[in-house]
Amino acid sequence: MKKNRCRDGVWPFFYQILRKMKLTLMLLFLTVLTSIAADSYSQSVKLTLKLENTRIEDVLGRIEDKSKFRFFYNEEIDLEKKISLNASDESIVNILDEIFRDKGIHYEIIDRQIILSKDANNSTSVFQQQKTISGKVTDNLGVGLPGVSVVLKGTTTGVISDMDGKYTIAKVPANAILQFSFVGMKTQEFVVSGKEIVNVKMEEETVGIDEVVAIGYGTVKKSDLTGSVASVKVSDFKTLPTMQVSDMLTGTVAGFYAKQSASAAGGSSMEVRGPTSLSAGTTPLIVLDGVIFNGNISEINPNDIEKIDILKDASSAAIYGSKAASGVVILTTLKGKKGKPTINFSTKIGMSEAASDYRPLDGEEYLKFRGEYLRSLSNYTLPKNYFTRPDRLPDDVSIDSWRSYSSSPNSDNTIEYLNRHKLQTTEVEQYLAGKSVDWYDMVVVPGLRQDYDLSISGGTDNITYYWSLGAVDNEGIIKGDAYSSIRSRINLDFKINNWLNVGINAQYADQDQSAVKASLSRVYRVSPWSKPNNDDGTINLRPMGLVTAEHPLMEYYGTDSYRKANSFFSSIFAQLTLPYGITYKLSYQPSNSWTKNYKFYGDQSTVGIADHVGGYGTRGEYSTFKWMVDNLLKWNKKFGIHNFDVTLLQSAEQNRGWNTDITNETFSPNLYLGYHALQFGIKPSITNDDYEATGDALMGRLNYTMADKYFLTASIRRDGYSAFGQKNPRAVFPAVALAWLISEEGFFQSEFINRMKLRLSWGVNGNRDIGMYSALANLSDNKWYDGSKVMIGVYNSTLANSELRWERTQSLNTGLDIGLFKSKIDLSVDYYDMSTTDLLMSRVLPRLTGFQNIMSNLGELGNRGFEMTLNTVNISKPNLIWRSNLVFSLNRNKIRKLFGDMGTYTLLGEERSGELPDFSNQWFPGQPIDVVWNYKILGIWQEDEAAEAAKYLLKPGDYKAEDANGDYKYVNTDDKKFIGYDKPRYRIGLRNEFSFLKNFTASLFVRADLGHIGAFSSATQSSSEFDRFSMSGMPVPYWTPENPTNDYARLDFVSVRRSVFGGGLNIYKPMSFVRIQDFSISYSLPNTLIQKWDIKNMKIFSSVRNLYCFSKWPGFDPESSQTPMPRTYTIGIDITL
């Protein structure tokens, strides 16, 4: 069947949109949005002031204290007069009218700025004039800063500073405010107040104490934080090929453990501070713009993300109670900002290739391997040169003696040579024709990656908007691996009046997951002497003439696949600003997803002809509808030095899903219609799987701050979820945290420590990530054919457990934050101790029950760890800024309790009594989950050790393992040892950023995961039938008498003698690695250049991901194990209009 796949390419679609949406149309759209004008801060704020005989200047000071208003005036204004004021819940306009009545002072409110001038009646007022203003913008070292945007606040009038940082702006009203902004610098505002020269010194925006951090159902200043929250600077990743948000988190955050994915879809695993469960999920909760996100993280366009905050400790996470035991990742998307519309377009084009290769044996190597295998089968009794090519015989072996090795040798020496290797007929033909196949290069191929992103944002006083559209089209490095998506987001916030805001944050994702990959494992199984194509050009399904050795591209060609996942997630909210510092927010999050999963296996696929006859087609239709409602009440009030911030939440949710799978097979009259017409098969089958789960929650939190030095957070949450046993559907999760900003204390005097904060938190979180119906007994169906019709049988397939309850993780966190040398060095360290009880475990039952296991709450797990984040500014010179960020973390995990079954058992050769280990899962009380229990390999038995090896029923060339008790038997409980851990023991990430020559930035990220080992399955090939496939794994340098290596066994080891090793044998190899994970460089075009084209910003950049990996792992890559890891080269451009 000819390859005929109908993927909806992203490219054409994207062009279509561009073509349709002319710029004028976009502008029209924006104009409509901006015309929805509404009210500003001044109308929403009500003030209460009771003052007797006070100077006006002091009155204004009080207003500034109580509100966000700021007064601007020059020395001409006389504020020495004393007044009395009695305002109760009055608007600012009323208060100001009262203050300035008959004072000859005019005021004007521009948002939160109030500008005072002499009475408007005075026609000479400077505020009525328009002037040309000029000046110089410099950085903190006094060097002129080009490209700074200087805008008249509230207007779209503005200029950009020139190469020397100078600017001139004409027709500036005297009462105007100039706004200076530059990427990476704090935005500054200056009141013109009649001046003609305004020089401004820009300050760097330091990621640090003034940063706002999302803490769940709200934000706090980083300086007020009590818990352990890590923030990720998303801008660092703008130049990298990030497909998913999780791609930014691989190794970059202390205490966040992620493994890169090698697939075209990208994404990586996520785990916060180590595994808190043995069988429930440990993926952190995703919170998107303040609401719980139930979808797949791949639906979120990373380009839309402004900020990532990770809640690591229990207190921070506890407000998400039942879902938070694995930590919380809070994503904040970009929002529109007041001002004229900004259009940003960025594109990244890249190429991926395998970062390292692992090639199968080529034609000659393969023959050598077969000869060695057959020799090892004969236990090296066959003559040494039995398999030697006749024209390569050593001098002392004549061709006749070579021929005499066989009783009736073929007259043709080459044929005889090939026959001795027991090749397949096809292999012989191909060899004689001199045609070998390079399967590897057919399967591991470079892939093209494309990423286009467009966003428009802006706003007025009453509305802000952000809309984006992103398209990704990726090819993986395995032939056929591909992924494409279109993701769009719209964030709107309407300010209806001074007490009501409504808005929506919504996203839509369309993902194409149709890819059918070529089989990499078959590359190592099919002979290089194969015939990949039939004479008519079609692919040869069994290219070496063996049914069991299929063409690596067979599925790629033979499967017609269409898998589309569409999802829509939105949060619709209304926020009411009530009196007394109370706000109420109601938000509703509906989310839908629809997936079509169609596959057709035709007459060129195993599934279509061998597993089924005459083709096999499936149609899966999956949809979900989830909703959640949050009622959020907040109260914020300051009493002198006491600041209270209270949050109350009530929430309910429902998740529903509908799955339909339709299959049919044996189609007639032909297979042309594929999955489009499954009715033409003769064996239709339908499966439905619908589900429904419900949950509810109540939460209260208090943030209390005293004198900006002492901080307290206390919270309590009660959660309910329908998956748990009906005796325990709800659970309560409390938490409390304290912080002390020591550096604010009077006694704290230090020249170099400018900031020091101590944090302490404790809390309990839950995990509900189990199957929705885990507590219920399940009947499964069993179809039986009685000779004329199908009968449905049933049987009990799971046991009920009405007492199933939540896993609880209790954790303690202490942390210290220190700023040194004016925060040039910023250090955060955290230590935590977590303990998970009531572990949800699938308890192994004696199979006598008829069941393998039952879900129960047993067991206890501990995790302790240490994390450190160090930010430094190493060099800060006009032409070079060098910043570093170092993260280090380690987690130590321990199974404290399993099933609670006591008894005596043998382990490590000792008779022990105590809690019994779970040998089947290899869980040992007192040991970490990831401990590796296996034989300690000492090397390979060599020929001079044959006698000793024989006592183990082994032969020279077999693996030699430590026999702990010397009984000449390998018994797992006697001789297996704890030989290491399969999760990294230490994780380090080091990012260096350089800004140089004004317009260049470069960054280098090096990551190291250290101290772990992994099973290398190729070392113990599981197939015992080397005579049929070339190999079942990657080739390894095996032992032969001529090559007595100490690393890998002889080729026939597995066929019989592997079973000598009781309980199974695996060969472990070190997986530690140091990876140059990201390198990028970018160049911002000088403003003088781009100004001509009305471009605000333009940047071109280039990056490499997975540049190099230092590792002793014998497979492809220690992170992707036995598949290739992509190395991606990207170039891109980012334009802001």
Place this chain on the structure above:
Amino acid sequence: MKRIINILLITLPLLLMQMSCTEDWLKPKPLSFYSPENVYVDEAGFRALLTTLRKDIKYEYYDVYNLSMLEFSASDLGIPTFQPDWTQLTPSGSFYLHLSMFNKAYEFIKNANVAVSRIDNIEWKDQQVRNSILAEALFFRSYWYYRLVNSYGDIPWVGEEISGAKLDFQTYSRWAIIDKIQRDMEFAVKWLPEKAAIGFVTKYAGLHLLTEIYLANTEFDKAIASATEVINGPYALMTTRFGSWATDKKRNVLWDLHRVENKGLAANKEAIFITIDRFVAPADAKASLGTFTMRNFVPSWWTIPDKTGGRGFDWNLAMGDTIGQGNSDSNANYFQSHSVWSEFGYNWKNTPDLRRCDINWVEMEELTFNNPKSPNYKQKCTWEYLIDKADTTWMWRAFPIYKTFVDPKFGRPEGRPRGGNGDYYVFRLAETYLLRAEAYFWKNQLALAAADINMVRQRSKANPISSGDVTIDYIFHERARELYTEERRHNEMVRVSNIMAKLNLSGYSLNNISEKNWYYDRVMKYNNWYSEPRYSRIGGPKAFISPYNIYWPIPQSIINANTMGRINQNIGYQGAENNVPPIETIE
């Protein structure tokens, strides 16, 4: 104001939605699966459970590794090709199904127990219906216990549905379990139907099983009575041609009898109980690969090299379709293919016995190299090109094609000829005769025994025997001739070993059955694999067996998981030293 009203209109329903969150809100609502509470509420629910029990029995005969193959691999007739060294059979490592059978059987017993335990949870209008359902559940439960006690000896008894994490199982004596299933089956045969569609359990299937149980319990009179009831029932040995090949003059009635398409025919009077497996059934209602007879019981003929050492055969061609892509997973021995047919002066070549006639068997010498690319193409097959003659038996031996062949025209689930979907005999009248003959033998009524054996022999045109010929060995020779690929060979040999030990015949005793037993002695006497140990195939280990291998090990995983009680291990296997005396009675 209007806006406020709008907002309220939006928010109020949401708030109300929340108000409705009562206690019911968190109640799980299963949508697409059944739970016990909504199924076992009427007759249809129980019948659905019985359907599962009928399907469970297919575990005996279908797909890659099945029990049927194992029963012959662990007997006097063959070896497990890929692991014939029984020292490698341990409680935690197993090559074939020696361990998994244990787990699966208890799963099937669990299914039966659900019916047994819940039968009186509902009101039955008709006690007859209740009893017949209970009877069928007891039939299947007894069947699997009968299989278990004859594979594993003393085992735990689970007689009711388990509702929680039970971890304190204990071992019951084999005899206690046999007593119990005897009582259960005595009840069951009263209520099982006289007649039923194929694939369903009848009273006579119950009586056949009960006969085996009576024999096992040394209740020989009762065994004779129940077997007689079957023999006098609506069955007859097939003596005339019938079914799909009836007009093919070259063939004979035994060929007809063993065609998968004929087993379930109404014309077939010999079938007492069969399992149904048809290619036309939907994928999940049939065995995924079907019977494996053309692979398990057929030698790997197609790997025989030609003179170049290359492949002289190609199973993709027509010959493969009839012979099968043999792999000889159950490697039969010379006794099975040759010696057992030598009697009354005849040998395998000239015996009149239709069960070894030329048309029903394939001799390797009959094959011709069929690979057109081979220089030996169309020449007679020979083993002289084998580098290592150790390969010979795996690749080279005669086999009964009349039992292994599954016609591809009835559909085959995949390209490789390894059998295919087809029905299988569980109980066939010929076996009932041989069971009754055995009962007569134990009672020393040798003439009656000979008469029953001759019923079976005469149908195959074999020489009749006289009462003087009847020995227990002869009965098992006859079973080998008649029931190869069908019977539960190991199971029956263990049953006989226990009878002899219990009756202290030939010096056997229950006290030391794991050291000395009839099973082992017969295996050593007739199975030349063990008497002259050699490799079963190139690269394979040598065959080796010990008396304690009469029973297979209890899976260590079960002993480990049963943390609150002690389950005994069979003597000879690691862990048996911790055994405690088994419980001797079951209520």
